[in-house]
Amino acid sequence: MMWRNTRTAYGLVSRLLHWTVALLFIAQIPLGFLTQATAQNPALQFDLYQWHKSTGFLILALAILRILWSLTSRKPKEPSGTKPTMQCAAHMAHAALLTMTLAIPLTGWAIASTSPLQIPSFFFDLVVIPNLPMAVSDSAEAIWSQLHAWLAYGAAALIVMHAGAAVFHAIRPEAGSLHGMLPQRSRR
Amino acid sequence: MTEQIKPFPLMDDAMINSLSRLTATLVLAAAPAVLALQPSYAANHYRIDPASHIGFHVGQAGDGAGISGTFPEVSGSFDIDRNDLAHSSVAVTLRAGSITTGQGRIDTFLRSNAVFDATNHPEITFRSTRVVPTGPKSATIEGILTARGQSRKEAFQATLVDEGGARMAFHVTGDIFRMPYGMGIGVPIYSNVVTFDMQLQGRR
Ligand code: HEM
Ligand code: HEM
Numbered sequence: 001m002m003w004r005n006t007r008t009a010y011g012l013v014s015r016l017l018h019w020t021v022a023l024l025f026i027a028q029i030p031l032g033f034l035t036q037a038t039a040q041n042p043a044l045q046f047d048l049y050q051w052h053k054s055t056g057f058l059i060l061a062l063a064i065l066r067i068l069w070s071l072t073s074r075k076p077k078e079p080s081g082t083k084p085t086m087q088c089a090a091h092m093a094h095a096a097l098l099t100m101t102l103a104i105p106l107t108g109w110a111i112a113s114t115s116p117l118q119i120p121s122f123f124f125d126l127v128v129i130p131n132l133p134m135a136v137s138d139s140a141e142a143i144w145s146q147l148h149a150w151l152a153y154g155a156a157a158l159i160v161m162h163a164g165a166a167v168f169h170a171i172r173p174e175a176g177s178l179h180g181m182l183p184q185r186s187r188r
Numbered sequence: 189m190t191e192q193i194k195p196f197p198l199m200d201d202a203m204i205n206s207l208s209r210l211t212a213t214l215v216l217a218a219a220p221a222v223l224a225l226q227p228s229y230a231a232n233h234y235r236i237d238p239a240s241h242i243g244f245h246v247g248q249a250g251d252g253a254g255i256s257g258t259f260p261e262v263s264g265s266f267d268i269d270r271n272d273l274a275h276s277s278v279a280v281t282l283r284a285g286s287i288t289t290g291q292g293r294i295d296t297f298l299r300s301n302a303v304f305d306a307t308n309h310p311e312i313t314f315r316s317t318r319v320v321p322t323g324p325k326s327a328t329i330e331g332i333l334t335a336r337g338q339s340r341k342e343a344f345q346a347t348l349v350d351e352g353g354a355r356m357a358f359h360v361t362g363d364i365f366r367m368p369y370g371m372g373i374g375v376p377i378y379s380n381v382v383t384f385d386m387q388l389q390g391r392r
Contacts, residue, residue: 043302043373050377117293120250122377128250 005073010181014073017066018181021101022159024059029156031055032149053112054124056105063101070098093162100155107148114140231267231275234356234390238262241387242282246366247379255378257289257298259312266390268356273321278329280388282312284336302373309336317341329360338369344384354392361385 004011010018031052038045078087112121113131116138121129134140166181242259261283269275285306287298299306316331325348333342344362351357364382367375 041302042297042300046297046302046373116291118252120248120252120377122249125376130250 005076007074008076010076011073013069015181017062017069021059021062021066024055024062025101025155026159028052028055028059029152032152049119050122053108053121056108057121057123057129059101060105060109063098063105067098067102090165093158093165096158097155097162100151100158104148104151104155107144107151110134110144111141111148114144116141231269232356232392234266234268234392236262236264236266236280237389237391240389243385243387245383245385247381247383249377255289255294257287257295259283259286260288261286266356266388268390273327274319276316276319276327278314278316278319278331278388280314284310284312303336303371305336314342314344333364335369336371340368346388349387356390356392358388358390359386360388 001015002009002011003013005014031048035045035048035052038048078090109121109129109132112119113134114136116136118131118136121131123129238261240262242262243256244258245256246254248254259282262280264278264280266278267276283306284304285299287295287304287306289295289298298304301308304312312333312335314331314333316329318330320328320330322328322345327346328343329346330341330343332339334340342362342364344360346358346360349357349359362384364384365380366372366382367380372380
């Protein structure tokens with residue numbers, strides 16, 4: 001497999017980035033949900049929050065890399081039979097997903113930054129990530145929390161559609177095959 | 189050869205021996221009780237004034253302010269022997285549930301079972317076991333600190349800052365590691381070391 005994308009397939013870097021971000025992102029949603037569901041166990045809740053923040057920053061860093069990579073890479077062409085509406089839907093879904101991998105961690109960072117608790121974001125206990133320069137208040141924290149939650153659950157729905165489409169096209173290649181992110185679908 | 193004078197002519201030697209042993213035992217047994225009745229020979233007893241200030245600080249990773257707060261509900265007493273500081277003693281009780289930082293959500297967290305578990309362990313106590321003078325107006329106070337049901341030997345530095353009439357005030361400082369008390373939550377985002385800075389006021 002090539003490092004870079006080819007005319008017809010995603011390269012190794014795109015695939016590695018897609019799957020690391022995808023796995024972390026998919027794990028991050030239930031982790032975020034658990035931070036809200038564990039209020040009865042504040043010690044566990046505190047630790048889950050810190051894991052959630054660290055993982056979120058990792059996703060943000062990888063997402064930035066990934067977007068830079070995809071901007072400087074060619075996009076594999078859809079097979080010639082792909083309907084334009086499908087192409088368009090896929091492109092929009094991909095753009096939306098990429099945007100989410102930036103917007104959701106950024107809104108999360110905004111929660112941590114505006115929260116009157118001012119709990120440091122100690123990235124995997126290695127380095128402190130400073131807060132964004134934002135005014136601290138209960139109301140700002142509440143607004144960013146709402147937005148963060150809506151975006152995250154919205155992204156969950158998008159991912160279900162996106163993965164569904166991928167599986168659908170894997171099963172029925174004649175429907176207009178996607179280029180394949182899956183290892184066995186490697187094509188030059 | 190002169191006859192030995194017996195204190196109790198009707199008793200033989202064995203009886204006298206056992207009697208004197210019994211007396212010695214009784215005296216020894218009574219001694220601590222007598223000492224306890226008189227805390228120390230020239231000591232004055234002070235009640236800790238609720239106006240005392242029990243401040244603490246926990247640092248945090250990075251350059252943020254960390255967490256600072258107080259325990260407004262404090263009680264206890266100290267006995268000060270002016271002539272012999274080493275014979276002084278102190279006992280302090282803090283109400284864990286009174287911990288206050290100025291941020292309600294942090295207070296709720298500190299009182300919860302994540303940290304002090306104030307419902308099950310309502311009191312934090314310190315009982316001195318030894319007072320070692322370090323200067324004319326200062327001493328190291330060793331004792332047993334009990335928090336969240338765990339008891340450990342700790343030491344604080346005390347300095348006499350004010351006295352007059354029936355009052356006496358000490359500035360007391362000390363660093364306590366919180367992890368051994370089962371309160372390690374948040375380490376290393378928040379320091380393991382809790383720095384105490386207290387103004388203990390006593391009234392006779
Ligand atoms: C891709 C990354 C992320 C995803 C998918 C994600 C997802 C979620 C989800 C699903 C929730 C639960 C929302 C709710 O039920 O109310 C949540 C909550 C939260 N997330 Fe994230 N999150 C991400 C990144 C971050 C980052 C980077 C931070 C902070 C630096 C963060 C901080 C928070 C906080 C503080 C909450 C609790 C909000 C509240 O108090 O309601 N998240 N997240
Ligand atoms: C089980 C989950 C997933 C499966 C099966 C899957 C599958 C795929 C496949 C087959 C492609 C290639 C599409 C093409 O040929 O044009 C693709 C592309 C893409 N996927 Fe996923 N995906 C999954 C999860 C995710 C998640 C969680 C995200 C975002 C957070 C995501 C974001 C993207 C993006 C942005 C692309 C466009 C190509 C790129 O820029 O890397 N995917 N995915």
